[in-house]
Amino acid sequence: MTSPPGGNDDDGSAAEPERLVCARCRTSAEAPQLTWTSSVEHGARRDFCESCSRENLRSIEGRRDSDWW
Numbered sequence: 001m002t003s004p005p006g007g008n009d010d011d012g013s014a015a016e017p018e019r020l021v022c023a024r025c026r027t028s029a030e031a032p033q034l035t036w037t038s039s040v041e042h043g044a045r046r047d048f049c050e051s052c053s054r055e056n057l058r059s060i061e062g063r064r065d066s067d068w069w
Contacts, residue, residue: 017030017031018030018031019031020033020036020047021047022036022047022048022049022052023046023047023048023066024048024049024052024056024066025049025051025052027049027051029049033049033050035050035053036048036049036050036053037053037060039060039066041065041066041067042065046066048060048066
């Protein structure tokens with residue numbers, strides 16, 4: 001995408017870092033977290049912390065919705 005002549009893409013404000021919130025236990029962390037798992041269920045993105053991901057690894061690998069586990 002290009003900017004109009006004389007314009008710039010920076011609106012002058014610093015971008016806030018994205019926060020991840022675990023869909024299961026509600027733990028939060030600054031993104032990106034390499035040990036977290038992301039899933040798209042029913043069209044919505046859901047993030048899971050390392051602990052919840054480890055506890056439910058078999059269900060995740062079996063592609064079961066998080067509502068099941």
